[in-house]
Amino acid sequence: xxxxxLHGVAGFRFAAGAAGLKKSGRLDLALIxxxxxxxxxxxxxxxxxxxxxxxxxxxxxRQGRCxxxxxxxxxxxxxxxxxxxxxxxxxxxxxxxxxxxxEELVAVSSTGVxxxxxxxxxxxxxxxxxxxxxxxxxxxxxxxxxxxxxxFAKRYAVTxxxxxxxxxxxxxxxxAGMIHPNMATMLAFILTDxxxxxxxxxxxxxxxxxxxxxxxxVDRDTSTNDMVLLLASGAAGNAPIAAGSKAAGEFQSLxxxxxxxxxxxxxxxxxxxxxxVRIEVTGAASDAEARQAACSVATSSLVKTAFFGQDxxxxxxIAAVGxxxxxxxxxxxxxxxxxxxxxxxxLGTGKELEAKATEVLKTPEFTVxxxxxQGSGRAYYYTSDLTYDYVKINADYRS
Amino acid sequence: xxxxxLHGVAGFRFAAGAAGLKKSGRLDLALIxxxxxxxxxxxxxxxxxxxxxxxxxxxxxRQGRCxxxxxxxxxxxxxxxxxxxxxxxxxxxxxxxxxxxxEELVAVSSTGVxxxxxxxxxxxxxxxxxxxxxxxxxxxxxxxxxxxxxxFAKRYAVTxxxxxxxxxxxxxxxxAGMIHPNMATMLAFILTDxxxxxxxxxxxxxxxxxxxxxxxxVDRDTSTNDMVLLLASGAAGNAPIAAGSKAAGEFQSLxxxxxxxxxxxxxxxxxxxxxxVRIEVTGAASDAEARQAACSVATSSLVKTAFFGQDxxxxxxIAAVGxxxxxxxxxxxxxxxxxxxxxxxxLGTGKELEAKATEVLKTPEFTVxxxxxQGSGRAYYYTSDLTYDYVKINADYRS
Numbered sequence: 001x002x003x004x005x006l007h008g009v010a011g012f013r014f015a016a017g018a019a020g021l022k023k024s025g026r027l028d029l030a031l032i033x034x035x036x037x038x039x040x041x042x043x044x045x046x047x048x049x050x051x052x053x054x055x056x057x058x059x060x061x062r063q064g065r066c067x068x069x070x071x072x073x074x075x076x077x078x079x080x081x082x083x084x085x086x087x088x089x090x091x092x093x094x095x096x097x098x099x100x101x102x103e104e105l106v107a108v109s110s111t112g113v114x115x116x117x118x119x120x121x122x123x124x125x126x127x128x129x130x131x132x133x134x135x136x137x138x139x140x141x142x143x144x145x146x147x148x149x150x151x152f153a154k155r156y157a158v159t160x161x162x163x164x165x166x167x168x169x170x171x172x173x174x175x176a177g178m179i180h181p182n183m184a185t186m187l188a189f190i191l192t193d194x195x196x197x198x199x200x201x202x203x204x205x206x207x208x209x210x211x212x213x214x215x216x217x218v219d220r221d222t223s224t225n226d227m228v229l230l231l232a233s234g235a236a237g238n239a240p241i242a243a244g245s246k247a248a249g250e251f252q253s254l255x256x257x258x259x260x261x262x263x264x265x266x267x268x269x270x271x272x273x274x275x276x277v278r279i280e281v282t283g284a285a286s287d288a289e290a291r292q293a294a295c296s297v298a299t300s301s302l303v304k305t306a307f308f309g310q311d312x313x314x315x316x317x318i319a320a321v322g323x324x325x326x327x328x329x330x331x332x333x334x335x336x337x338x339x340x341x342x343x344x345x346x347l348g349t350g351k352e353l354e355a356k357a358t359e360v361l362k363t364p365e366f367t368v369x370x371x372x373x374q375g376s377g378r379a380y381y382y383t384s385d386l387t388y389d390y391v392k393i394n395a396d397y398r399s
Numbered sequence: 400x401x402x403x404x405l406h407g408v409a410g411f412r413f414a415a416g417a418a419g420l421k422k423s424g425r426l427d428l429a430l431i432x433x434x435x436x437x438x439x440x441x442x443x444x445x446x447x448x449x450x451x452x453x454x455x456x457x458x459x460x461r462q463g464r465c466x467x468x469x470x471x472x473x474x475x476x477x478x479x480x481x482x483x484x485x486x487x488x489x490x491x492x493x494x495x496x497x498x499x500x501x502e503e504l505v506a507v508s509s510t511g512v513x514x515x516x517x518x519x520x521x522x523x524x525x526x527x528x529x530x531x532x533x534x535x536x537x538x539x540x541x542x543x544x545x546x547x548x549x550x551f552a553k554r555y556a557v558t559x560x561x562x563x564x565x566x567x568x569x570x571x572x573x574x575a576g577m578i579h580p581n582m583a584t585m586l587a588f589i590l591t592d593x594x595x596x597x598x599x600x601x602x603x604x605x606x607x608x609x610x611x612x613x614x615x616x617v618d619r620d621t622s623t624n625d626m627v628l629l630l631a632s633g634a635a636g637n638a639p640i641a642a643g644s645k646a647a648g649e650f651q652s653l654x655x656x657x658x659x660x661x662x663x664x665x666x667x668x669x670x671x672x673x674x675x676v677r678i679e680v681t682g683a684a685s686d687a688e689a690r691q692a693a694c695s696v697a698t699s700s701l702v703k704t705a706f707f708g709q710d711x712x713x714x715x716x717i718a719a720v721g722x723x724x725x726x727x728x729x730x731x732x733x734x735x736x737x738x739x740x741x742x743x744x745x746l747g748t749g750k751e752l753e754a755k756a757t758e759v760l761k762t763p764e765f766t767v768x769x770x771x772x773q774g775s776g777r778a779y780y781y782t783s784d785l786t787y788d789y790v791k792i793n794a795d796y797r798s
Contacts, residue, residue: 046722047718047721048720048721048722048726048727048729049717049720049721049727050721050729078714079714079717079729079747080746081730081744081745081746114714114718115713223718224718224721301700301785301793302793305790305793305794306793306794308794309793309794311794314514315477315478315513315514318448318478319446319448319513319622319623321447321448322446322448322449322623327447328447328448330448330449330478331480343478345480346480347478347479347480347514348478348514386700386790386794387790387794388787388790390700390704390790391786391789391790392787394701394704395704395705395710395785395786
């Protein structure tokens with residue numbers, strides 16, 4: 001359960017400022033700094049067009065230790081070529097110098113306008129100031145500083161216990177669609193004071209990402225700047241949690257919760273979205289096929305406009321399952337909106353139940369259950385509706 | 400070139416009527432009848448949820464001979480189970496009896512509401528009347544009778560010559576998006592009086608479909624009822640055109656033209672569309688990868704909203720290429736809007752050229768050229784923009 005009273009994690013300090021990267025003058029630059037090098041893992045965009053900060057950051061994270069994250073909004077430093085890489089390196093160097101640490105321990109991350117060079121003078125000026133203002137319990141400022149088109153800052157924190165010692169997991173994230181001039185969809189930084197064994201950091205993060213950020217869609221577009229980092233400070237003082245242990249299972253569920261809740265916040269804040277819809281597929285031939293089917297339904301423009309129209313349009317859903325590539329016998333498919341069955345063995349259940357289902361669609365959050373009756377594969381996806389405001393935000397942003 | 404003065408093809412007769420399947424009372428039922436069994440080929444939906452008429456029609460067409468096409472709008476006869484199949488069979492039987500032909504020679508096709516049973520009494524009454532009203536030169540009525548959300552009827556006709564004998568190819572099509580209550584995206588019926596060799600009918604159709612209906616997108620959704628049929632009456636009296644001959648090459652180009660122009664009409668008439676955009680990818684590692692990249696760009700909601708916003712947003716295009724799966728070196732990509740280069744070797748060409756590109760985007764039809772410089776693979780895709788009206792049509796159709 002979200003602990004809204006938690007604004008920090010032992011072993012980490014935070015600072016954020018307005019460096020003038022956003023024309024609005026809002027917070028646009030942030031530092032997260034660990035007291036000593038933290039264990040770390042990262043998951044990065046699969047887009048082949050990779051922004052400069054990701055090119056610099058990914059190999060550093062793979063070394064397994066990270067002490068600082070420097071992140072800016074307002075400029076993605078993407079499609080900026082060799083100059084972009086030099087600028088990203090320089091950002092890391094400025095932070096390292098200001099913090100007195102090795103620059104290989106600095107992760108750099110950017111989100112915002114694509115194709116424009118980073119205004120380096122602003123970094124030269126602002127980063128040392130931030131380094132001098134680090135404070136505990138200021139994670140909220142970081143969450144605010146990484147926002148682009150987000151309408152609210154995204155933070156989620158939980159507590160656990162191991163060896164009688166309490167620990168925390170706190171995550172901040174941004175994302176609301178891959179929108180120019182704010183190109184980058186999604187950043188998430190997850191911090192814990194639990195001591196973890198080295199290998200577990202990476203596997204734990206990958207498993208949580210798979211069930212959260214990899215199961216959400218606003219508009220199918222994958223950004224050039226996506227990045228999820230997990231840093232573990234070990235300040236809780238527990239014996240290191242090893243993969244496979246009971247403590248690891250508990251840590252994993254908590255981490256899953258933090259990432260899933262952050263992911264759902266991103267969909268809820270999806271550009272123009274008025275609905276958060278869970279698409280749950282069961283009875284597929286395999287989990288992978290369940291995911292294919294769920295993804296196909298969750299990304300269909302016709303399904304998403306029907307959600308906006310509060311229309312229990314199961315025809316669009318069954319058609320999206322049909323072209324998903326998953327094994328399906330149309331005459332076995334069951335579909336429910338919430339608890340209301342609208343399709344039984346591929347046939348509509350009638351006007352009365354369709355009217356009841358419409359009531360479900362009028363709520364802001366609901367689940368569509370799709371049972372394929374082919375096997376035991378299951379998966380879910382979270383999606384938003386496709387609305388006038390989505391078009392407005394993405395077509396008319398200059399007005 | 401389209402011969403708008405051609406309203407029929409030798410060896411075929413047409414009739415259309417209003418059977419009461421559309422609430423509007425407009426034309427909703429049509430017959431195309433060949434004087435004698437015509438050679439035929441068909442391409443059908445790849446959706447695993449296949450409407451009853453497609454289930455009945457496809458195996459008949461595969462036998463290679465067809466004498467009549469009975470097509471209705473207003474009801475898709477999809478997701479209707481065993482009853483739907485019986486109804487589709489009965490439709491064919493009614494037509495066969497009225498025409499005095501074998502029912503295996505009747506192709507049945509439907510488009511419209513999904514999940515509702517066909518009102519068979521209306522077919523029993525209307526089909527014999529249509530069979531008594533067949534006339535040459537009435538292809539336009541058929542084009543009108545198959546419309547659902549289409550805003551204009553789609554017909555395209557050309558003439559060719561073989562052995563000094565003139566022949567015609569005439570196509571009618573419908574499609575504007577896969578929209579409930581008009582579920583089925585796309586139907587096309589292509590007629591020619593040219594005599595073709597049996598094997599060539601099928602290969603010619605498949606090649607033309609591959610370069611036309613398989614290269615267009617309005618909203619990525621594949622319908623349960625899609626169908627393209629080619630019927631050759633042989634009434635032109637030429638020696639049969641055999642695959643590989645010079646005459647076959649000429650016929651193929653003409654057929655390609657008819658299908659591509661019909662396909663473009665469908666995109667131009669895309670739900671809510673204000674633009675017809677050709678995405679042309681060159682320099683891919685293979686033709687297949689070029690197609691992947693073109694499809695990714697053509698189906699991106701962010702790219703399509705940018706077209707609507709008349710915004711030369713190359714960042715969204717390069718990102719869509721990046722996640723397409725095609726091999727790409729971001730620092731080699733060139734992008735042009737019409738003749739205006741906006742990206743050279745992965746870098747923007749500056750504000751002045753971007754402003755010029757915006758002028759291109761203000762025109763109703765333009766091409767986006769993307770050169771990946773990886774090889775000699777090339778492909779194109781036609782797409783529409785994503786607009787307020789797309790959302791309106793698909794979310795608010797009940798209002």
